[in-house]
Amino acid sequence: MSGLSTTVVDAAPVAAASGPLIRAEDLWRTYIMGAEEIHALRGVSFTIDPGEYVAIMGPSGSGKSTLMNLIGCLDSPSRGNYVLRGKMVSQMGDDELAEIRNREIGFVFQTFNLLPRASALHNVELPMVYAGVPKEERLARARRSLEMVDLGDRVTHKPNELSGGQRQRVAVARALVMGPSILLADEPTGNLDTATGEEIMRLFEKLNGDGHTIILVTHEKDIADHAHRTIHIRDGKIESDEPRVR
Amino acid sequence: MPFTEAIAIAIASLRSNKLRSLLTVLGILIGVSSVIAVVAITEGLDAYIAERVLELGSQSFTVQKFPDVITSREQWLEMQKRKDLNLRDLQAVRDACDACAEVGGMLTTRRDAKYGRITQENVVVMGVTENATRIGTMREITTGRSLIDDDIDRGSAVAVIGSDVADAFFPNMEPLGKEFQVDGHALRVIGVVEKKGTVFGNSQDNFMWVPISYFQKMYGNRRSVDIMVQARSMDTFEKAQDQARVVMRNRRHLGFNKPDDFSVETGESVLELWQNATRGIYVVTVVVTGISLIVGGVVVMNIMLVSVTERIREIGVRKALGARRRDILRQFLVESVILSLFGGLLGLVGAAVFSWGLATVLGNIMSTTFTAPVRVWAVLLALFVSTLVGLVAGIYPAGRAAALDPVVALRNE
Numbered sequence: 001m002s003g004l005s006t007t008v009v010d011a012a013p014v015a016a017a018s019g020p021l022i023r024a025e026d027l028w029r030t031y032i033m034g035a036e037e038i039h040a041l042r043g044v045s046f047t048i049d050p051g052e053y054v055a056i057m058g059p060s061g062s063g064k065s066t067l068m069n070l071i072g073c074l075d076s077p078s079r080g081n082y083v084l085r086g087k088m089v090s091q092m093g094d095d096e097l098a099e100i101r102n103r104e105i106g107f108v109f110q111t112f113n114l115l116p117r118a119s120a121l122h123n124v125e126l127p128m129v130y131a132g133v134p135k136e137e138r139l140a141r142a143r144r145s146l147e148m149v150d151l152g153d154r155v156t157h158k159p160n161e162l163s164g165g166q167r168q169r170v171a172v173a174r175a176l177v178m179g180p181s182i183l184l185a186d187e188p189t190g191n192l193d194t195a196t197g198e199e200i201m202r203l204f205e206k207l208n209g210d211g212h213t214i215i216l217v218t219h220e221k222d223i224a225d226h227a228h229r230t231i232h233i234r235d236g237k238i239e240s241d242e243p244r245v246r
Numbered sequence: 247m248p249f250t251e252a253i254a255i256a257i258a259s260l261r262s263n264k265l266r267s268l269l270t271v272l273g274i275l276i277g278v279s280s281v282i283a284v285v286a287i288t289e290g291l292d293a294y295i296a297e298r299v300l301e302l303g304s305q306s307f308t309v310q311k312f313p314d315v316i317t318s319r320e321q322w323l324e325m326q327k328r329k330d331l332n333l334r335d336l337q338a339v340r341d342a343c344d345a346c347a348e349v350g351g352m353l354t355t356r357r358d359a360k361y362g363r364i365t366q367e368n369v370v371v372m373g374v375t376e377n378a379t380r381i382g383t384m385r386e387i388t389t390g391r392s393l394i395d396d397d398i399d400r401g402s403a404v405a406v407i408g409s410d411v412a413d414a415f416f417p418n419m420e421p422l423g424k425e426f427q428v429d430g431h432a433l434r435v436i437g438v439v440e441k442k443g444t445v446f447g448n449s450q451d452n453f454m455w456v457p458i459s460y461f462q463k464m465y466g467n468r469r470s471v472d473i474m475v476q477a478r479s480m481d482t483f484e485k486a487q488d489q490a491r492v493v494m495r496n497r498r499h500l501g502f503n504k505p506d507d508f509s510v511e512t513g514e515s516v517l518e519l520w521q522n523a524t525r526g527i528y529v530v531t532v533v534v535t536g537i538s539l540i541v542g543g544v545v546v547m548n549i550m551l552v553s554v555t556e557r558i559r560e561i562g563v564r565k566a567l568g569a570r571r572r573d574i575l576r577q578f579l580v581e582s583v584i585l586s587l588f589g590g591l592l593g594l595v596g597a598a599v600f601s602w603g604l605a606t607v608l609g610n611i612m613s614t615t616f617t618a619p620v621r622v623w624a625v626l627l628a629l630f631v632s633t634l635v636g637l638v639a640g641i642y643p644a645g646r647a648a649a650l651d652p653v654v655a656l657r658n659e
Contacts, residue, residue, distance in 0.1 A: 074566060074652045095570045102568020113563045113656070117262055129251050130568040174567070 020047035021085060021181055021213055022071065028079035029066045029236075040066040042236040043080070048215070050181070053208040055216045055224035058233035065186075067233060068217045072107060072184050073100045085181055102130050106175030110187035112167045114159040114174075120146060121155040124174045131178060145173040149203065165196035172203060176212070183207065183214045189223055201226045249580070256581035259553065260588070270549040271589025273542025274635060278593025278628045279600055281535040282620055286601040288524045290608075290618035295520045305477045306382040306513075308352075309339065309490050311470040313509040315519050328507050330470035333458075335497060336375075339473055342493045345486035348476040350375040353461045353469050359454070361415035361426035369411055370453035371428060373461020381476040383442075390422045390437030393457055397436075401459035406437040408451040428454075431464050487512075539631060542589065543639040550582050550643035561647050562655025575648040582640025583633055590632025594625055 029041040040063045048054055058064040069075040070082060073089055076097070082090040084104060092100065107113075114123045124142035133141070146155055149169040159167050168188060175183055185204070189197030205226065208214050218224050225244065232239040260267045311331055316322050333351060340349040353373040359366045372378070376393045379385055387406065397404055405426075412421050412435075425432045433456060442450035456464075458471075477486035487510055494508050554561070561574055569577075601618035609616035 069653050072566070074656070095572075098565065098568050098570040098573075101566060107566050109656075113559070113566075115560060115563065117258060126564070127567045130564075130570070130573060132248070178568075 055227035274589030277538035279596030282597035345482035373458040547639035565652035578644035583636035586636030
């Protein structure tokens with residue numbers, strides 16, 4: 001891990017010059033099911049500063065997945081403003097959102113969501129393909145990113161040749177390769193055994209220590225306790241938002 | 247996303263479903279290979295016919311009662327009213343046509359010939375003048391002699407036979423001087439004509455020449471004589487036809503505004519007929535191929551829809567990682583085009599094999615070398631058309647993939 005500080009260079013987060021990284025103002029998300037309107041989010045507001053490590057917790061149906069989709073720019077709010085690094089994301093179109101996801105958000109999913117037929121290296125390359133990074137540079141950066149999660153010797157392996165923990169680390173390497181503002185993890189340990197889950201959480205801890213902003217969506221208190229701040233969601237509203245009590 | 251990426255993704259995806267990809271493109275394969283093969287075969291046949299017709303002698307023509315080609319019943323009825331041509335017409339043409347090298351007459355029928363207990367069926371019996379060997383296709387006498395004026399003048403019961411007849415009757419003996427029977431008439435063999443082989447499976451050697459005068463003794467003189475003319479040269483070919491036509495019109499006292507009541511036929515009229523027929527084959531082929539390509543396209547579209555459905559999750563992941571609509575659209579369009587282009591390429595290989603095989607079979611049937619060339623334009627057309635099919639078939643599935651909501655796609659199991 002001694003080489004860490006050098007290998008992270010191009011994946012290091014760029015802190016916004018001033019102000020919060022995320023400003024959410026009165027976010028509503030309403031789904032129309034037949035004649036009924038379902039409010040998944042009912043006016044959620046918060047800010048997240050660069051370098052924070054935040055857990056979003058809540059039972060299923062609380063709206064935390066909806067909130068995660070909004071934070072990850074996979075979806076747009078029905079009402080309210082979402083500002084990411086000074087950019088008003090809530091009014092962007094599909095392609096602009098895709099570009100924001102590409103550059104600003106690094107996703108880590110519960111089920112890893114690696115392309116099954118592609119090697120670890122190619123999986124990590126993928127975001128750069130959509131960013132138009134030239135092939136040579138892509139390969140070099142993907143390799144460095146994999147080295148950073150200690151998978152430098154597994155680059156040619158396909159997902160089914162890797163353990164769960166290794167797969168999730170490939171996913172983390174993929175999430176970080178574009179140097180995003182936010183690492184957005186959705187139940188990252190949900191498909192892993194406890195020991196491996198702890199290993200991933202230690203990796204997150206380290207990344208946060210390096211300055212990465214991490215948002216962790218989970219329903220497990222043990223996992224949420226790794227974060228420095230926890231936002232509880234219930235019935236589409238913020239129930240509590242407080243720093244970790246040590 | 248650059249094209250090379252889209253192509254790499256598409257090829258990887260198609261390779262992971264080899265059998266399915268192969269089955270999918272079967273329709274396009276068949277469509278493309280059939281159109282190319284048919285074009286190749288008809289071109290081969292055209293070349294073959296043209297060659298044969300030219301061999302018939304581009305300097306020869308016939309003046310006859312009926313045209314070679316009758317296209318309607320009305321025309322046929324009209325033709326029935328025409329006057330027969332006779333040997334005096336022949337003599338008149340011979341006297342007046344100075345552009346004609348040879349003017350001969352011919353009467354034709356098909357009969358069974360018998361030698362002892364051997365029967366040769368459907369022999370073309372031709373009553374000819376002595377110059378028959380010098381008009382149209384030149385044919386050599388391999389044994390004995392040809393007909394001479396004396397045979398014609400006397401109306402001798404002699405025959406020059408084709409090699410099929412000679413082989414059937416006299417496999418191990420000297421045919422000259424032997425007598426065989428046609429409709430109760432004994433004919434003495436005086437010569438055998440060189441073998442020519444078959445055209446479209448029809449033997450060109452199952453015939454005999456007898457003096458036209460003896461033919462009339464056998465079958466009466468009420469049949470219309472075909473006047474066979476060999477022009478002096480290519481340059482006088484048209485002139486010879488004109489002269490023969492003028493002679494005939496004068497003899498029949500046709501006014502200047504009346505059409506000919508006889509037909510002048512050259513090898514070219516046969517060629518023209520043939521080319522009309524092949525044009526018909528072309529059109530039918532294009533229609534049939536069009537249908538099979540549409541079916542092929544529908545199959546490709548269907549499989550692309552399946553492919554999109556199977557990969558909804560993958561599409562979600564790609565979108566989460568920053569793929570825009572057009573990236574996804576391009577990915578699936580390229581896949582569809584590559585799939586059907588692959589079919590087109592296989593079709594080309596199929597066409598090459600198919601036309602080679604058919605050419606070989608036809609060549610054997612016709613006992614000649616026969617080529618069916620696969621043309622560059624046909625290849626380019628096939629590739630263009632299969633690309634087009636891929637594009638059209640891919641638009642809808644690719645559009646659906648591109649329009650997927652990333653949240654919904656990621657939730658897909």
